[in-house]
Amino acid sequence: MKESHEAGRPLVLVVEDEPQVRSIIRMNLEASGCQVIECETGAEALDVVQEQEPELIVLDLMLPGLSGLDVCRRLREERGQRDLILMLTALAEEVDVVLGLEVGADDYLTKPFGAREFRARVRALLRRARVTKAAYRIIPLGEGTDIDLDQRIVVHGGGELSMTGKEFDLLVHLAQRPGRVFSRQELLNAVWGMDFVGIDRTVDTHVTRVRKKLRAALGESEVIETVHGIGYRFRRPVEA
Numbered sequence: 001m002k003e004s005h006e007a008g009r010p011l012v013l014v015v016e017d018e019p020q021v022r023s024i025i026r027m028n029l030e031a032s033g034c035q036v037i038e039c040e041t042g043a044e045a046l047d048v049v050q051e052q053e054p055e056l057i058v059l060d061l062m063l064p065g066l067s068g069l070d071v072c073r074r075l076r077e078e079r080g081q082r083d084l085i086l087m088l089t090a091l092a093e094e095v096d097v098v099l100g101l102e103v104g105a106d107d108y109l110t111k112p113f114g115a116r117e118f119r120a121r122v123r124a125l126l127r128r129a130r131v132t133k134a135a136y137r138i139i140p141l142g143e144g145t146d147i148d149l150d151q152r153i154v155v156h157g158g159g160e161l162s163m164t165g166k167e168f169d170l171l172v173h174l175a176q177r178p179g180r181v182f183s184r185q186e187l188l189n190a191v192w193g194m195d196f197v198g199i200d201r202t203v204d205t206h207v208t209r210v211r212k213k214l215r216a217a218l219g220e221s222e223v224i225e226t227v228h229g230i231g232y233r234f235r236r237p238v239e240a
Helices: 019-031 042-052 068-079 094-102 115-135 165-175 184-192 201-218
Strands: 011-015 035-039 056-060 085-089 107-110 138-142 145-148 153-156 159-161 224-227 231-234
Touching: 011 019, 011 042, 019 035, 019 056, 019 115, 035 042, 042 056, 042 068, 056 068, 056 115, 068 085, 068 094, 085 094, 085 115, 107 115, 138 165, 138 201, 145 165, 145 201, 153 165, 153 201, 159 201, 165 184, 165 201, 165 231, 184 201, 184 231, 201 224, 201 231
Parallel strands: 011 035, 011 056, 056 085, 085 107
Antiparallel strands: 138 145, 145 153, 153 159, 224 231
């Protein structure tokens, strides 16, 4: 279940498998006024990011199973640049630092690191996070059409496209993760909830309705693609 973010306290996810290191990081973050959530594995981190939408991810490079590099790469593939990532590494080799930055980390620190430097890096990234998160409150669809997340509307030409709550939630869930293929069951769980008793056809029906409404604004350009035998994915228009 998604935790409520405390007003004025940025939410930071710490992904670190060493309890002692994790405790030190938490102490420094909380002393800096942050709200902290923790996990120990890369697989868990991917789920937490989707559910909690942290302002910053402090990510250890060497994790059991799915490595920090793998997590960073997956987040960039599925969510673009919307997440800010501070990579932690005990490896001092330049190639490891370069590799971390190449797969999408925004900054890095080599362990052991000083508390003052850590807090300074976090403050700098959180300043960027405010700008990054604000930019993602609007999702462009092209042809002067945008998803406004705050108002929960799809804006076009000074007006808005009429959508039901579930149609809007379905569109947003896909649009926030361009390129990722979702099965019908995954979309049912995400939009209707795990307790929903229904059939895959529910998703198909809603996708058809959303497509029909978007065609009025986007013409024949389809932003929701069918991946036969699997489900659907969002394809952001080039002009957007």
